[in-house]
């Protein structure tokens with residue numbers, strides 16, 4: 001409470017008895033919780049954390065000896081924020097997991113209202129299929145499963161493949177708006193050749209008669225790392241932004257909006273030796289190091305990162321990023337939701 005008051009034992013006892021009486025009518029006094037309900041600034045229960053891929057890889061692979069992709073439906077180790085254990089969350093609104101698919105396996109077709117992104121971390125030869133179009137997954141590729149699109153995954157190659165799954169599961173759960181269904185057939189029939197969506201929507205052209213409304217899911221669902229990387233290297237001339245380095249946001253090319261309505265996605269390059277100025281924003285953000293190595297300092301705590309590592313910066317935590325070697329980071333957050341609701345804030349320190 002703002003004004004610590006000294007009350008007699010009788011007053012406090014009378015209040016406590018009153019709280020108990022109104023409690024049996026499912027009521028509770030606001031004045032006991034107002035400061036926590038309407039805090040002066042965000043106080044996330046999420047904490048900064050870092051997962052070293054090298055350190056957890058063997059445990060991800062071990063899951064492959066214990067359960068098949070078909071039985072698991074999705075063989076994934078969820079990355080749980082240490083401040084939110086048991087809630088399947090990496091931030092209050094976002095989910096992250098490491099999905100493993102072994103040669104010859106199929107993760108069967110289903111669809112759900114949750115949007116998903118995949119960021120390919122390890123191994124070659126897997127594909128994901130979105131509404132009947134397959135895309136071969138290469139390291140660093142950013143692939144989208146828009147809400148309510150059928151999707152299955154498979155591995156036609158000879159090595160295990162691991163990718164990061166990013167989903168809006170906690171947000172959709174919060175809104176009680178989740179639906180899902182399983183397909184009768186494990187794999188979808190292929191109805192378009194591979195590369196169709198990239199050619200139709202990802203070549204600075206759109207089908208002549210097609211219009212998309214803002215907020216409609218993107219039809220472009222593959223952002224190849226080769227393109228992202230080439231673009232980041234080509235624009236990395238002149239001075240990087242002091243707080244962000246060379247940072248780009250992914251867009252649905254038909255609308256200019258975020259490719260998913262619930263998750264914003266970003267890629268940034270930090271040249272060797274570059275350190276960002278302290279920065280904070282209200283969208284808790286999941287970072288994945290695709291290339292290079294460095295350190296993140298988040299609310300005074302240091303975390304080293306290397307290729308394929310994941311780390312999370314909770315809402316309104318001040319952080320800096322330092323590239324020990326030339327680095328490319330992918331990141332995602334709930335920024336489009338916060339912007340749509342007029343809630344998003346950032347501070348450049």
Ligand code: GTQ
Pocket residue numbers: 074076097099112116151165167
């Ligand atoms: O690949 O469809 O990590 O439905 C969690 C839920 C992955 C998927 C996850 C899912 C998926």
